[in-house]
Amino acid sequence: MSALPSAIEPARLATLDRGYREAVRARRSRAVLIGLAIVLCTMLSAISAEVEPATLFANIGKFTSYIGRIFVLENGQPVWTRPAEWFWGLEDWLSLLLETVLIAYVGTALGTAGAVVLAFFAAANLSPHPVLRAVTRRWLEFCRTFPELVFALIFVIAFGLGPLPGVLAIAIHSMGALGKLFSEVAENIDLKPVEGVAATGASWPVVVRFGALPQVLPNFVSYTLLRFEINVRGASVMGFVGAGGIGQDLIEAIRKFYYADVSAILVLIIVTVALIDFITERVRHRLGDSGAPA
C-alpha cells in the first residue's frame, strides 16, 4: 500500500480542477433554469386563473374585521366576557360534534377495510394478475380523485339528508387514499417470508395473510389513525351539503351572520381535532415501540 500522493503535477491539477468546475457550473445553471421555469409557470397560471394580489391586499381588512367580528357578542362585548352566552348552544353542538366524530370513525373503518383488501391487488410485488392490478389502481384513483364533499353532494341527492351520505363519502375517499398508501407499503416489504409461505403450496390469500400482512400491519394501523384525524376534519364540513355533523350548524351560522356562533363552533372543532390528533399520536407511538401482534 503506497502513501497518498501529497503533491500533484500543476498541469494535471488544472485539468482536474477545470473538469470539476465545469460539472458544478452545469449543475448550477440547470438549477437556475428550473427555478425560473417554476416562477414563470406560477405567474402564468396566476394570470390565467385571475388571481389578483391587488384584490387580496385591498380586501385584507375585511378578512381581519370578520375574524374580529366573530369574537364579539350581540351586545358588543368580546365573547370571553360571557362564556355561557358564547356557548349557548353547547349541548346541541356537542351532540353534533359526536355525530361528526362517528361519521369519521365509521367512514374510516369502512374505507380501511376496503383499502386493506385492494392494496394487495394493487401492489406490484403481490398482485395475482397484472390486469387485476391495473383495474384496482384505476378504481383507487377514481375514489380519491374527487374531494369528499363532491361525493357527499351526490350521495345526499341519492340517499337524502343525514349522516349516511357523509359516511359513504368519507369511506370511498379513504379507500382511495389509503389503498394507494397501503399498496406502497406492501411494495416495500421483504419478500422472503412471502416466498417461504408460497413454497408450501398455500393459496394467494393465505400467502398475503401470513407472508405480507404481519409485515405491513404496523404501518397500516399508523396510516389509518392519521386518516381518522383527517376524516374528523373532513366530516366537520360534511354538513355544508347536508351530509350530517356539526357542519350544518356552522354553515347556517355563517350564512345568517350569527357571528359569535361561528367562533364558538370553530373553537369546538379545533379542540376536537387537537384532542384526536393527540390521542392518535399517542397510539401510533405506542405501536411503534411494541409492534402490533398479527
Add this chain to the structure above:
Amino acid sequence: MLRLQQVTKRFGDKKAVDGVSAVIPKGQLVGVIGRSGAGKSTLLRMVNRLETVTEGRITCGQINVGTLSGRHLRAWRARCAMIFQQFNLVGRLDVLTNVLIGRSFGVSTGRSLLKLWTDADRTRALAALDRFDMAHLAAQRADTLSGGQQQRVAIARALVQEPDIILADEPVASLDPRNTRLVMDALQAINRELGITVVCNLHSLDLAREYCDRLLGLAAGRLVLDEAPNALSNARARELYGLEAADVVGEPETLPVAAYAMPLGSLSVAPSGVPAQ
C-alpha cells in the same frame, strides 16, 4: 422419482441453468455443489416452481412440473417442500404458526386466514418442533430466534407438509459451524428415518461429502459432475470450484498459480463426469 430432462433457465440472454439432466430416485440425499452463481439455486427453485422452466422438462411420476398451474401447482409445492438460506420464516409470527403454515395446502383458505387449525395439525406441528428440540419455543416470535433455531423451525415447517421431496437451498450458508451440524443432521435424519428425498445445495464440499449419497456438480449452469461423494477427488473439486476452491476444499496447501490464472469461461472438467445422456 424426480426426472430432469435438459432443464434450462434463461434470464434475458444469460443461461443460469443450461441443459441439466438427472434422475433422482426416491429416498436419495443428493448434494448439489458448485461455486456461487453456478445455477444451483435456480435449479432447485425451478423444481418447486418458484422459477418458471424456460426449456426442458421436470417430471415426477405422471406430473409435468413445468406446466402446472393453479391448484395443481400448489399441490406440487406442498409435495416438495423448500428450505431457504435465509430461512424465510415470518418473523412477526410465533414459531408454531410458522410451522402450521406448512399445513396450509390441506386446510381451506377460510380456516387458514382465521388460523383455525385443527387439533391434528397442531399436534403434527408440535411433534415436528419437538423432533428438533424446539417445541418449548412454540409461542416465541420467530424473529427472536437464532439463525440455527430459525432454520430448524423452517425444517419443521417443511416436515408438516408431509412432502415426498425436500429441497434445501444453501440451508447452512448463514449458520455457524455448530448450527451447521445440527441442521445437516436434521436433514439427514429426515432422509434416513422418513425416506424423504432431500436435494440440498451446498457450498462446502466437506459437508457435501460427509452427508450426501450422491453429488451433482454445476459449473456455469451445466451439469459437469454426477457421482458418489467418495469418488470425487480433490483435484476435480478444485477444478469445479475454480477461484473459490480454497474456501471449500479445505486443504491447507496453496493452490497452483495455474488455477488462479485459468479463465472462468473455459473451465475444463473431465467428460467422464458427465452422465451419458
